[in-house]
Structures are given as C-alpha cells and as structure tokens.
Amino acid sequence: MADPEGKPEELVGEPTSEENPTSEEPSSQGDDSAQPAILASQLMRDPQMLAALQDKLGSMVGHNSGYIQSLPKSVKRRIKALKKIQFEATTIEAEFYREVHRLECEYATKYAPLFEKRSLVVTGTHEPNDEEADWPSDDEKDEDLAKDKKELASGDNKDEVEKKASIEDKKEEAEDKDDENTKGIPGFWLTIFKNVDMLSEMIQPNDEAILNHLQDIKVEFTEKEPMGFTLQFLFEPNEYFENKKLTKEYVMRSEPEEGDPFSFEGPEIIKCVGCKIDWKKGKNVTVKTVKKKQKHKASGTTRTIQKTVQSDSFFNFFNPPTAPEDEEMDEDTEALLAADFEIGHFIRERIVPRAVLYFTGEAMENEDDYEDGEEEEGGEEGEYDEDADPDFSPGKEKPAECKQQ
Template sequence: MERTSPQGVNIKSQDKKDDFIAPTPHNTPIVTAPIHNRQHTSTTMAGSFTPNAQLVSDLQGKLGSLIGAPTGYIESLPASVQRRLDGLKCYQSEHAKLETEFHKEIFALEKKYLGLYKPLYEKRSQVVNGSLEPTDAEVEAGKKVDADSDDEAEEEPAAKTDDADSPVTGVPEFWLTCMKNHGQIDELISDRDQEALKHLTDITLEYLEDEHAFRLVFTFAPNEFFTNTKLTKTYFYQTNPSIGDIVFDHAEGDSINWNEGKDLTMAVESRKQRNKSTNETRVVKKNIPTESFFGFFDTIAIPEAPEEEDELDLLQDQIEADYEIGEEFKEKIIPHAVDWFTGKALEYEGLNYDDFEEDGEDFYGEESDDDDDDEPRSQQRAPECKQQ
C-alpha cells in the first residue's frame, strides 16, 4: 500500500475562486457541479485543507500567480499601526490554539457516537444479509416513521407475497442500490462493476485509535472477481495550529487481488497486426486502464514536484473528488443507508441531477474517447429508487 509523502495537500487550483472552502464531513453536497461553486462553514474535523508548500509553489510558478505576494499596503502603515497588528496576530494565534482543541473534541465526539451507532449498524447488517428478522414492534415503528415524516404521501401498493418455493433472503443488492441512488457515486459504477458490487454485504466506518483518521470498510461475500473479503479506504488528517483546525492530509486504499481475467479496472483492447513479409495477420490483445468504481481504492500518488500544468490540474481534481466521495460514504451512505435504498434520501437532498452537466472528464483519470459499454452513466438522472 503506497503512502503519499506530502502532507496537507492543497486542493485549490488557480482557476478556483479565492473564497473556496473545502467540503466538510457534515455538509458535503452530492452534486457533481464544480466544487468552487460551493461554500461551507466548518465545525468538524475536516473543516479545511492546509496548503502543501511545494504544490502551491509549483502552481504559483506555472500559472504566474500572485497569491501571497505583498501589495505594499501593510508595509506602508505607520510603525505604531504595524505594532498593533503584531498584537492582533498574537490574539489570533491564541484563538487558533483554542480552535484546535475545539476540533479535537469534535473528533472525539464523533468517535464516541460511532460506538453508540454500532449496535444499530450491526442489526442492520444482520437484517440485510438474512441472519436476523426485525421484530413486529420494530416493523410497526418503522411504518410509523414513514407516516410521521410524510402525511401527504400516497398510499403504497400492497407488498408482494413471498414465493414459498424461492424465499428471498435479507434485502438483495442492498448496498449496490444505495450507491446507485446516489448520483455522484452512481457515475463511478460501470455495468461490469455492478456484478461485483452485488456481492457487497456491508459498508462500515472505523476511527483509527492513535491517529486522526477514519477508515471505510467494504465487506464482500466470496465472488469470482477478487479474493479480498474486505477493501478499505483510509483518510488521514493532521493538526494545523496556524489555522486552528484538523485538516485533510492524504488517503490510502487497499490493493485488490484480482482473479485471472477479472480486473474490472482494465479493459482488453484487440488490434490486428499484419506481417509485411508473409502478409499474415494476427490479433494482439492489450490491457488498458478503464473507468471503474474500484478505482476508488487506488492510493493517489503525489509526485515530489509536478512539472506540467495539466498534471497539476488533474492531481487537484483527483484529490478533490476522492475526498468528496469518502465523505459521502461517511456522512450520508453509511448512517442513512435505508433512505438511500428506498430513494427517500433524494427528497431531503432536494436535488435534481439534470440541473448539472458533465465536463466529460474521467473521474479518476484523463479524458477518454472510449465508447465502451463499461463507461459509467454520467448523464443519467438518479431515479427515486434503483432497486435491482
């Protein structure tokens, strides 16, 4: 597992607005509009991103930025005013120390409540996977939740009677349906991915004991695609005293042990070659990278000093997108899974995906002209419920 070395990656590129605020755990939107059109306030551990000096330097040099350059105004102020400004900086520094403690306590509170949520998540997993049936009292309480939340809701049609000859176990394709009802995540799922994701039995959240970090754990039943029973993605944070926050540092994903010929992140390209001497032809097959949800588990390697402007822009976009998806799982999919399965979550998200357009850029890579059927369906609107 590759660990990225630079810390506090700056996700702001020079074509983004100066007032950009990084997405936070409790208010990250699920839409695919450019991130610089969104502004948020932060009260959680991931309230902002701290700059990486090397990346910022490269961006400034490549794009001719004047960010951070002195204007001469402060230097022109009288010495007495500059002295007062130094005093104000002292107060600001003390404020940052208190704010750091504030965010540490929020982080600790998140850990505490995850422990309280876990018994509910465990019951949910058991019901979804068929090892537990909810009690009659729990079922009635669930029906009451729907009645209380929407008095004007149309009466639902009667549920189908179970077929005694082929009983259904648990809730089939629960997590795949949750993910497909989330517009931003659905865009990452190719047709081939769906077959593998049907074997996804649980998605859980963990906090690391000795680090400011959280881990997403995807649990799979045995399947024909890979041998891993669990795939994880871990997001690390660091304390930044200068701004009084715990900020995003980097993410690490698991390596997937693909079975022979089952790598969903690769496609087979066939080309004919003709021998000039004999005029005989042969078919040469080559594996090429292709879009897949399982690219989410890749660790984004941050080069020491990116040289090309396009390389920097792509890196910025990848880091932004990867962080957002991680937060969507942590803050929305995992805690509200049943609402994403039924499609109810789309009601309180209040979003219409037709309002946003795609720019044609691959989520985890460069632009692609491949019209393969495995392309994620970026233009589709998320329906009320995509139960399989």
C-alpha cells in the same frame, strides 16, 4: 464704458465657455492633462459605473491596495499583535477539532451495535419481529386511505366490497409466498450508490453484479496521530475476487500549516491508501485488453499486439493515485485526489450513518429542499421592496433589515 455689472466694455459679448477654448471647462483637444477631469465628469454622471468602482476599491482595502503598507509603524505593530492573537485562536480551534474526533471515536462504539443489527437485517440473517418493525409507512397510509375511499364509494353494496377484499387477500397471499423466497434486502448498497450522483457516476455495468455481493460498509476511526478513518467494504463470497473485505484508509490533519496557519478551516484529508484486490482469473473489471497494430519501419510489415489498459470501474476507488511527498503534484493528480477525498468523506459522514434513507431516496429529497431556489420578484436578496410589502404606506418608517444570526 462698463456694463451694468461693472465689467469693462471690451469684455462684454465675449464667447461663452462652450465657445471659448480657453475657458475653465477641460478640453480634450491638445491638453492631455484634461483627460482625467473629463473621465471623472463622465463617471459622476453614471451611477452604475460609480457604484462598481466603489465596490472594487472597497474590496482592495487590506489586500494589494497599499493601504496596510501606508499605515504608521505603531499601527502595523498593533496588527502584528492581532495576528499573534489570531494564531493562538487558530491553535485552540485545531485542538477543538481534535477533541471532536476523539468524541467520534468514543461514540462509534455506541453506534456499532445498531449498524451491526442493520447489517443482519440487510443480509437476511435476522428477521425483524413485530416490535422491531413497528414504524409508520407512507405506503400503508396510502393503502388504508384507498380502502376507506372504496368503502365509501361502494355504499350499501357489501357483496362487491367483500368480493374485492377477497381478491386483495389472495393477492397478498401470493406476495407473502414471494417474500418467503426473498432474503434480506436485495441490492441494498448497490441501490444506495445508484441513488447518489457522485457514486453512480463511478459505477459501470460490469460493477453492478459485483456490488450486489456487498453486504456492509463500516467506518473504523483512528484516534492516535495521525488521526483518520478507514472504510471497510464487506463482501460475501463471490466469483470475482478472493477478498472478503476491501479497505480504504484516509489520513487526516487537524493543525495549522507552518507556512500558512491562517488557512486552517478544520481537519482535512491529506492522504489515502487503498488495498490490493485479489481478482479471480478473467474477472478483473478494472482493466481491459485492447488490440493495437504496429508497422515495422524497415520492412513495412504489420503485426497486431494485445495491450492491457485501465478500464473505468468503481473498483478503481481502491487504487488511488499516490501523492508525491517531496515534489509538487500535477493538476490531474491533484484533481483526482480532491475528488477521492470528497467521496471518502461523504461515505463516512452521510452514507454509512443514514444508509436506509439513501436507499429509499428520502435523504436526497431532504437535500433537494436546500437547493438554490428561483429569485423572487422585487429585487435581490437582502433588499427591501416597498411595493411588495402590504403593510407599507408612505410616511411610515421602513422595517429594519433582517440580519442572519
């Protein structure tokens, strides 16, 4: 007898797939081949895991996923043609950066008179006239505003206002007398170094008195191959060393490497050379003397010896580690050189051209404007949040996503 659906009578009432281990639903018991199906089923029920897997697979395309190797020979041949085009573009890019360096060398001669005048003002050799010093000051604006408020607050009490004005005039006269004894801008470069984190970390207490004698920093560009630049630190006569000028030369390369041409991203510093500092007796802050006890193995007697070791100092900047030419650098040397290159580039690119702004701190304020801010509520950057959109209403099309130009 068959059931209404035409099934044989003996099949009616048979266990369901949940009860029947031989049903089509994969089972984890006794059948290893069923495991992938179970995992796939679980994955499909977990959207977050699925999305993470999709991102991972997407990032593998073109790398070690085997996708490129699986392409037909004709496609691989076309990719090789694209790489050759890319190499030609990289070669032009290297030429562009060399031309930029040539322009830097040309314009350095135009900046030079301005930086020379800056040095004369800093050292007190030149006193700016009224026209040269005609620049708005935030302090002056605040003072004028404070005076206006005082006058408004005093009302008709003119005697009190005049009395206060007289006191302020006397104070200004005293300040003027102090100004007569102040030469140039004291501690100009030391203040700049202490304002910049990467430089202030290098400065030790013993360095500060020496850096107070620093009068100017200049950049001398090298146009001929190998291209590069030299930092010149000019000092007034002092009791620490004989040098009037300390130098640090940086050698740069602006061409793709033979073994890895597509890693080229512009000129890079590949070498730096310091200079010898002729320290006066007992004034070398880059070394220190330490006492060490030694014990004789046979007799057991001890003796104390003095040993000279390197000391932390800004002036170690002029004695950088030497990069080996024929052998691979160790990690410590590589890290030290990378930090040195970054400092040299920053002094050349930022400190020297904008010295007064680093002295006043305005340059750091501008840099702080571009620090990473807090995440806004309502989703990650690039996502559209309809709840945060006052113009959103159901049924209307969402605004197109903004794309960076």
